[in-house]
Amino acid sequence: MNTLLPEWIEGGPLWSRIAQELAAAIGKGEYAPGVQLPSEHQLAADFGVNRHTIRRALSHLCQKGLLRTTQGSGTFVENLAVDLVLGKRTRHRHILAQAGLRGNLLVIRSQAVLANPEQAEALQCPIGSAILHMHIMGEGAGQALHVSERYFPLPRFAQMESIVQSTGSITEGFKQHGVNDYTRQVSHISARLPSKAVALGLGQSATRPVLLVKSINVDVNQLPIEFACAWFAGDRVSLTVQHDEH
Known part of the structure; x- marks a missing residue:
């Protein structure tokens, strides 16, 4: 120190x-x-x-x-307290590094699905369009900090699963698809009780609240490239949103 x-x-x-x-x-x-x-x-x-x-x-x-x-x-x-900063350019490894931790993104499963109305609106694509749906766990210091569902437009990001599997980085996945920079357009945070699946993924009781962050990332042309729903362990993580990042 x-x-x-x-x-x-x-x-x-x-x-x-x-x-x-x-x-x-x-x-x-x-x-x-x-x-x-x-x-x-x-x-x-x-x-x-x-x-x-x-x-x-x-x-x-x-x-x-x-x-x-x-x-x-x-x-x-407090018990296992970590403050994670959500900024204009939110990157999993970067926000962990800011908190003094190391970690990766782990792909649990992945599949192509048809966009429902919420996903279609977020990604600005027609309802029923093919999109990539990835279930991911974000870990830091060997513990689950969040589980998330990520959605990417197809066919633009057809190789995203294999790249994230091998690198543990969505940013690297974007780079290998020609997106060298992207920004967070919106982060909506709410508290709620987790589903059994989310509680299991976080290794906690279903009676303990989680923080749900719904976010949209866009490329330099302001085209949506990712819609994410991430559930953070409420008793392990606090979230800080920074709007003045350059």
Whole structure:
């Protein structure tokens, strides 16, 4: 963990940078679930800042669900808490790296299907058009963080399954189909109880809520190239949406 940070860091306030470093340390297991963090006084000394700056960083992480503060006892890490950032260019490996984790996408199964009204609207194709439907698990640090259903237009992305199977990366799949850059057009987040299949994939009880993220990715010409429904383990993941990414 960095110490003696300057009083101002390009790209954001100091408390935000400290919060990011603490979140990364939690993600890497430097602070295990349930462990008490050092006191505000000790953290202030470690980072070379005042206690007010530390207090604001800790408050932010408590709001994100990564930490909890117990009056008179201190600040503790929530159980298996990871903060994942959804930005304009959301990439699975990149958002894990930001959280201090490593992971891959694993293809569970894949098949060509006919687009229903929701899928057709998202991908801007006629209802009944052939699209590729992939069931995927996203893992980090050896644990399931999300399971998802991904839809891609056919025949444009006919080889996507085999590429993701071999590389663990949808971004690489797009590259090998001639899409070198793409952006997130929309992310819609809601909380709900999982189906039995989703709960099984995440390794959790069906009575524990999950976060459902429905998203659309587009190419440089603003043509939809992917519609995804991803279920995140609600007690392992918090999600931050950044709109100011360049």
